[in-house]
Amino acid sequence: MQRVTLTIDGKQISVRPGTTILKAARSVGASIPTLCHLPGRRTRAVCRICVVAVQGSARLVPACATPVSEGMQVDTQAADVVAVRRTLMEFILAEHRDCGDPDCQIERLAAELGVGQSRFHAPESTRRNVFPSDFVSVLSQRCVHCDRCIEACAADRNVLARSGHGATVQVDFADGESSRETACSVCGDCVSVCPAGGLIPA
Ligand code: SF4
Numbered sequence: 001m002q003r004v005t006l007t008i009d010g011k012q013i014s015v016r017p018g019t020t021i022l023k024a025a026r027s028v029g030a031s032i033p034t035l036c037h038l039p040g041r042r043t044r045a046v047c048r049i050c051v052v053a054v055q056g057s058a059r060l061v062p063a064c065a066t067p068v069s070e071g072m073q074v075d076t077q078a079a080d081v082v083a084v085r086r087t088l089m090e091f092i093l094a095e096h097r098d099c100g101d102p103d104c105q106i107e108r109l110a111a112e113l114g115v116g117q118s119r120f121h122a123p124e125s126t127r128r129n130v131f132p133s134d135f136v137s138v139l140s141q142r143c144v145h146c147d148r149c150i151e152a153c154a155a156d157r158n159v160l161a162r163s164g165h166g167a168t169v170q171v172d173f174a175d176g177e178s179s180r181e182t183a184c185s186v187c188g189d190c191v192s193v194c195p196a197g198g199l200i201p202a
């Protein structure tokens, strides 16, 4: 079987073509944080917290969405990689307010990255709390826009989608208010994959 050989943090590894850097790195014990990545689902690569350095690449690349290539040399712990992850985490923390969950996955991830408080303050939000169905509500003040709920829903009814741009982007109905009572199957997948307590049973 054809294999691709690359080096990750100085360790040589051979993997199947199409394997992501994230999967290859984890197979050699490298620790790469993830947030938006949902194993087994389509990769949206919106959070960028999984960035790594690839020799010869001018930009850091998201490990969850970048396939390996022959001869690639990957550094998962370079100083600039760690610094970018921390800054991204600060932006994420600035968006994540009024959580109150003692076991919050976002705060746990921040702690893993050595980030305490954010230096940034998100502008006063114009986002609405929305109610995708009679079963679940989106709390915009907690949502970190990872799209995991949207991806989870895409595998079932496709009720959820992003709406807005920039400061107004948020989880919303895929098809306007008409989605609310007709399409949601009350499967609960969106709630179970949210890392931020941004979706709660209504
Ligand atoms: S509601 Fe939760 S899962 Fe959905 S985008 Fe926001 S943080 Fe992610």
Ligand code: FES
Pocket (backbone or CB within 6 Å): 033, 034, 035, 036, 037, 044, 045, 046, 047, 048, 049, 050, 051, 062, 063, 064, 065
């Ligand atoms: S986990 Fe890779 S971009 Fe979000």
